Amino acid sequence: MSENTRKPPLVMSRRTLLAGMGASLGIGLGAGSLGMVAAPSIARAQTSSIRIGFPVPLTGPFAAEAKDQVKSAELAVKLFNDKGGIAGRKVELLVRDDKLNAGEAATRTLELIEKDKAHAIVGALSSAVQLAVNEVTRARGVVYVSISQSDTINEIKDFSRYTFHEALNPHMTTAAVARATFRKGTRVAFLVADYAYGHEMLRGFKRAAAEIGAEVVGEIMHPFGTPDYSTLMPRLRAMKPDILAICNFGRDQANAIKQANDFGMKKQMQIVVPVLLHNQRIAVAPDVFEGVIGGANYYWQLQDTVPSARVFNDAYKAAYGSLPTDYGAYGFTGVYSTLLAIEKAGGTETDRIVNALQELKYDVAKGPQYYRACDHQSVQSVLVLRSKGKAEMKSPDDLFDIVAVEPPSELMLRSCAELGFPT
Template identity: 25%
Template sequence: MLLASQAATAEITDNEIRIGYLADMTGAYRDPIGPLGEDAIRMAIEDMGGSVAGAEVVLFSADDRNSPDVGSSVVREWIDERNVDMVTGLVASSVTLASVKLLEEENRLGLVNGAVSSGVTNESCSPNHIHWVYDTWAMSNGTASAITQEGNTDWYLLSADYSFGHALERDVTRVVEENGGSIVGSTRHPFPSSDFSSFMLQAQASGADVIALNNAGSDTINAIRTAGQFGITQAGQILAGMVLFSTDIRSLGQEIAQGLQFTTAWFYDLDEEARAWAERFRERTGSMPTQVHAGLYSSTLHYLQAIDAIGNDEAQAVRQQMAATPIDDMFASGGYIREDGRMVHDMYLVEVKSPEEAVDEDDLFRLVRTIPADEAFRPLDQSDCHLVQNGDT
């Protein structure tokens, strides 16, 4: 038994498995992801007993401040000075796209959980990162198609002015037009923004059936609050939050958020396994988890299980093992990793319940529709990923 343990450890770099958690800890994405993401990762590490293949699992964390320069600098330091094996979190798409380039150059693995841009596994795909939770293709496909098919065909787009907002703007436009709708106007706002008055007045004046909020975190919250002040939804226009988190709904309150429909990768009331894990998370942190917290746990656990199975932490060997193993846990059932690095799983169109419908403070959502995995994400025959085009898996 001792010999087997020693042999396995010999395949682990530095006799430790080193993970870096890079996220926005203080800015727009603090609440839905932020510091509590570290707890989700630690839960996965603890569920593996704190060590894998005879090697201790070590976790580092850092605030990227939503800056590509800061984020890539941290990743560079982690690689050069701490010899990390894997980086996860990766929240703002601009930070993520800068970071995954370094990970590919140095043959380290990236598990992208926070970033939403579908470009992460499309034009910016690599054999060194996996996109776990959601992306702009899936979020727009679920929400925009449902709203447009109900006869709301004229759309106005309000987008965060950076790579994530641009990707969501592109994907929402595609879905709306494919379903017979049209874009009647658009504008972009700085990231992050606190004052949405002028942007919402422009959107209101457009006369569009739907105002799409192609942003996230505090930007989405501020935009929805401003819309409420101007009576936009009361006057009949639909507000479509393209990326919403349970923390956003709590911040807004169900009185304001009721009736909002959006697409999510996970919610705590999904099934018994999800509820049990969410309760564990709440007991630990005092807060209910978001879809990204669930994804951080799921992806880290799958990563560590892959290392345990092969006794090796080399990036390509681990990625191959992860791709060969279905994801069946509290986050996904029958999930799988494609050659472009996209983890494919069911998505869910939900609606925020009214305060009267909710049985308790955690009863936020009504499931409208389960979007099957093969429908939820961009088909490979529409991919620009060079790994797919070249057949390199």
């Protein structure tokens, strides 16, 4: 997502970070390597294994989602290896902890490329961190498939022909949630995490509100990792909104919704979130999240209407004894689509992988997907979910109702011209 002055836990520019990381690893990043024209692809021999680098924040406040992504990515690799790999070559998943830090992510990504000879990079679970990973991969001419929400990574200043975005983006997510909940004249207040994720979700909701005719009555920013919202809830209530949109992620989401519930906010207004997180829902009592509406890339009950979701669920349950989560599914679709492209490319030569990804039409977990030509954004369905209360749940896994499923369409994306691409 967009580079902002405040973001967790970053204090240096990406260019400064990358220059330092390159020096520490003895890797040259020439003066032109960080510009829009990427360095020539690094030659990688057709060795005995196909290596996919996978940097994610295994420590920190997003660790639960990251660990689910690893499990789903490992499942994708297992399914390919169980059928003999790709052209007889086994696949390896090289998991690294980026610690939710751009400098750490840059270091790990450079190591994966230069020392581990990764053929492609998939991963990152932070708006700003994924941009640091992307800076490294595009400079080194390596395919990167991002699995974290971002609008910025698709814009021309951060895009490269090696950059693919498997995740939903804030524009898609907020527009879908707004269409399900906002009406003309609806009064909307915002509680927003003061870093890239929150800023882009807020921008998306405001844009949707303007199109629908809803009224924005105010917004309050909070620092990343805020444990106590007690001073903010009365201020939000005083705005007298019909809808409170809480734009934060991970533990921040669970804490904010719990405290809104403690203040009786749900009795006075509808609470919506851009992304309704599976792991944060199960981290607290069901009634805390009851009635909250939000977007999602995946929910296991898609299996009722989408055959590939049932296949994915069954494979995941056979491997782990449980059902996959929303952000976990990104690990599967991101790695599986990358491996499909490598298979289609007939090997690990970077330009052929890029061409294969650009042409790929895939349905591996949630229905049809493909990467849009101009910005390599994955065109896919967007789910809108409502969290169930305890009395509604038929089983421990019965967490949400699917309120709406917006089918895949380029019409839900910002135009290529708006992103800065020539028309």
